[in-house]
Amino acid sequence: MTTSSRAGVPDMISIGIILGSTRPNRNGPQVAQWVLDTASRRGDAEFELIDLRDHPLPHLDEPVAPMLGPSVHEHTRAWAEQIAPFDSFVIVTPEYNHSAPGVLKNAIDHLFAQWADKAVGFVSYGAGGGVRAVEHLRNVCGALRMAVVSHQVAISVLTDFENYTTFTPGDRHTAALNTLLDQVVAWGAALAPLRQPSAETTLAHS
Template sequence: MIRIGIILGSTRPNRNGPQVAQWVLDTASRRGDAEFELIDLRDHPLPHLDEPVAPMFGPSVHEHTRAWGERIAPFDGFVIVTPEYNHSAPGVLKNAIDHLFAQWADKAVGFVSYGAGGGVRAVEHLRLVCSALRMADVSHQVTISVLTDFENYTAFKPGDHHAAALNTLLDQVVGWSTALAPLRHAAAETTLINS
């Protein structure tokens, strides 16, 4: 069965992300077309990218990078839950993405974003990053406003329209993850042959 990782892309104290990510996981878990699992970046502390060569050019020399790669590799696609900080994605999320290369390739990715403007600018940046890593970003996006979808800016209360939007996004992520499976399998076979 297709496996989708839900990446919680903020590690700030008092973050709103866990509520949003849990809502994504709860909604996704009611489906029967894939397995979904939460990946919290707090559980995977990574230093600023410290590998001596870019991930596309060689194996990781550091255990923390290898452990992160082993966590990400088994998934067929991702939903990234991201806030918007200063018109972009959090540095910790970009850093986690930059630590890997092959583990992202030929996998689908969708975005659930939140912020004063719904987090749309953070996702625009992430789409470019994911494209460079050979990920297929799905067109549908869920945008959540901290002004209207949170009580007192802290308690997440999504409207019904968000549930419909999330299910459309999940349809696309699962569909594209399934469609890209032959490319992932061919890459895995090539890696085995060359190792």
């Protein structure tokens, strides 16, 4: 999904915004749509929303670890084809019991090569802003050879949602999001030369 490049540096990178909750009555779609709407006003990258509800995956059921061999199941191959073209990601996650949703961790665990040498940033929400979920995800994504940007957007369901249901982002959240996007775009572009030779590897592991 990257446009033409100069010496391995893309003119326009593509960033997937992953909505990491699949629960009924979830607040995630409002947050993810706000991220997409804010990001789409930029001119330095292309953005697309990826909803995990559209990609139901069983608990990791591949007989070989994703980093070691090709996937045998069609659901994994379809997920790999969705993720592989993107240059970087923003993950929107709630916090469940001091961690990230199991469905999000499972989706991440299904792949390896499709994540490697890409940047990732986090927008989290929860009673405490979702920060503990992101602390776990930083370690997970680092193990997958992703560049985890330092900035984070933390949204409180206690103060940033009317009646705990309607998302009302303040100016400080928009400013924080733009800083996060600056970092994801910059790192996504900087890592492009490392991704150039990975096409064959990506196919082999999908």
